[in-house]
Amino acid sequence: MRGTLARAGEAIDDCLEVPPWSLAGPELAAALDAAVLVQRKAAALVLGLVGEVDRSGLAREQGATSTAAWLRHRLRMPPGAARAMVADAETLDRGPALLRDAVTSGAVGAEQARVIGRTVATVHDEAGAVAADKATGMLLDWAGQFDPEGLRRLGDRILEHVAPEMAEQAAKRALDRADQRAQRDRHLTLSAAGDGRVRLSGLLDPETGAVLRAALDPLTKPAGQADERTPGQRRHDALAEVCRLTLRLGELPDNGGEAPQIVVTTAFDAAARQLGVGTLDTGDRLGPEAVRRLACDAGVLPAVLGGRGEVLDLGRLRRLFTGATRRALVIRDAGCAFPGCDRPPRWTQAHHIVHWSAGGVSSLDNGVLLCGHHHRAVHHDGWAVRLAADGLPEFIPPPWIDPQRRPRRNVYHRRC
Structure with a gap:
C-alpha cells in the first residue's frame, strides 16, 4: 500500500506542476471535480486506516491514552478534529455496507456520511433494521442533491417515508430528547480575550434563542445606506442596546445593595478640561472618546480623579x-x-x-x-x-x- 500511495502522491505532484490559470473554463471545472473525487477517496482510505488503528490497539501499544490522542500527536491535529476522525471511522465501520461503498467510491463526502450514519442509527433504534436499510438507500440518493445540512433536515423526517406508522411517536421522543439536551447543555460564558475585549459564547435552549432573536432582530437592520457594519457587528450593537434599555428601566434586582450600573474612573486635566483614559469597574481600560460617550448614559456613574488620585467628583443625578x-x-x-x-x-x-x-x-x-x-x-x-x-x-x-x-x-x- 505504501508504494501505491507513493505513486499516487507523485501523480498529484505532476498535477500541481500544471498552473490552474492555464486551464480553460470547462477543463478547469472538470479538473476540480476530479480533484475532489480523489480527495474523497483519500479521506475514505484515511478513515479505514484510522478504524484499524483503533481496533488493533496500536495507539495504546505506543503509549497513547487513546486513538484520538495518538492522532493528535502523530498528525499534529487539533483535539476536536482527531476525535471527529475516530468517530467518523467508527460510523463507517458500524454503518451499513451501502454507506461504506458510497464513501469509498467518493460519491459521498465525509460530512454527508456523518449525517447519514447518525440518521440511519437513529432509524434503526426507532424502527428496526428494515426501516434503516430503506433510510440508507433514500439518504444516499438524496446525497447527490443536498449538502450535509439539507440531508440533516431531510433525515429529521425520514421516518415519515420509511415507517410512517411510527413517525409521530418517534418525532415526539426525538423532541423530548432534544429538549433534555437543550436544558442540560444551556450555558453562557463571558471571558476576557486578553486585550480588553470580552468573548461571549454559549448555547441557548430554543425558547431563549427565540426570545433573544425577537429582541435583537428589530435592532439589527442597517441604519441607512451609509451603515457599513457587518451583520455580526449589528447583532453586537443590538445586544448592547437591549442591555442598556434594561439598565435604564431600573427594574433589575439590586447588586450588593445598589442598583445595577457601570462605574468609569477617569483622570481629568483641569487645565485642558479634558478627560484621560478611563477604567471600568471590571478593570478594563477605555480611551477618552469611549469615556465621554459612556458619560452621557444614565446607567453610568463617572468617577473623576485628580492628579493625586483623589475623587474630585462622583457622577450624580445632576450630571444625568x-x-x-x-x-x-x-x-x-x-x-x-x-x-x-x-x-x-x-x-x-x-x-x-x-x-x-x-x-x-x-x-x-x-x-x-x-x-x-x-x-x-x-x-x-x-x-x-x-x-x-x-x-x-x-x-x-x-x-x-x-x-x-x-x-x-x-x-x-x-x-x-
Whole structure:
C-alpha cells in the first residue's frame, strides 16, 4: 500500500506542476471535480486506516491514552478534529455496507456520511433494521442533491417515508430528547480575550434563542445606506442596546445593595478640561472618546480623579438626564433625533451636545436623544449637533459626506 500511495502522491505532484490559470473554463471545472473525487477517496482510505488503528490497539501499544490522542500527536491535529476522525471511522465501520461503498467510491463526502450514519442509527433504534436499510438507500440518493445540512433536515423526517406508522411517536421522543439536551447543555460564558475585549459564547435552549432573536432582530437592520457594519457587528450593537434599555428601566434586582450600573474612573486635566483614559469597574481600560460617550448614559456613574488620585467628583443625578429633563427630551425629540432613524425613545440615550467634561450641563438645551448606533456616530464619525432657532436638533454631517456640511434633521418622528 505504501508504494501505491507513493505513486499516487507523485501523480498529484505532476498535477500541481500544471498552473490552474492555464486551464480553460470547462477543463478547469472538470479538473476540480476530479480533484475532489480523489480527495474523497483519500479521506475514505484515511478513515479505514484510522478504524484499524483503533481496533488493533496500536495507539495504546505506543503509549497513547487513546486513538484520538495518538492522532493528535502523530498528525499534529487539533483535539476536536482527531476525535471527529475516530468517530467518523467508527460510523463507517458500524454503518451499513451501502454507506461504506458510497464513501469509498467518493460519491459521498465525509460530512454527508456523518449525517447519514447518525440518521440511519437513529432509524434503526426507532424502527428496526428494515426501516434503516430503506433510510440508507433514500439518504444516499438524496446525497447527490443536498449538502450535509439539507440531508440533516431531510433525515429529521425520514421516518415519515420509511415507517410512517411510527413517525409521530418517534418525532415526539426525538423532541423530548432534544429538549433534555437543550436544558442540560444551556450555558453562557463571558471571558476576557486578553486585550480588553470580552468573548461571549454559549448555547441557548430554543425558547431563549427565540426570545433573544425577537429582541435583537428589530435592532439589527442597517441604519441607512451609509451603515457599513457587518451583520455580526449589528447583532453586537443590538445586544448592547437591549442591555442598556434594561439598565435604564431600573427594574433589575439590586447588586450588593445598589442598583445595577457601570462605574468609569477617569483622570481629568483641569487645565485642558479634558478627560484621560478611563477604567471600568471590571478593570478594563477605555480611551477618552469611549469615556465621554459612556458619560452621557444614565446607567453610568463617572468617577473623576485628580492628579493625586483623589475623587474630585462622583457622577450624580445632576450630571444625568433623568426625571423631567428626560421626559422633556422625549416630548421634543420623540425618539432618536439622528436624520433618518426611527428608533423610539426607549431605545435612546441622552447625549450632551456640549460634553459635561467641557462644562456642559444636563439640560433640555444641551441634550439630544440618540440610539446607540448614532450615539457612536456622533462621538466618532465627525457629526456635529446643535439646536436650531426653533429649538429642534439638527445635525451637521462631516465633509466626507457633504462638503458643504448642510444641516439635516430627522423628519421621521411626529412631534408635539
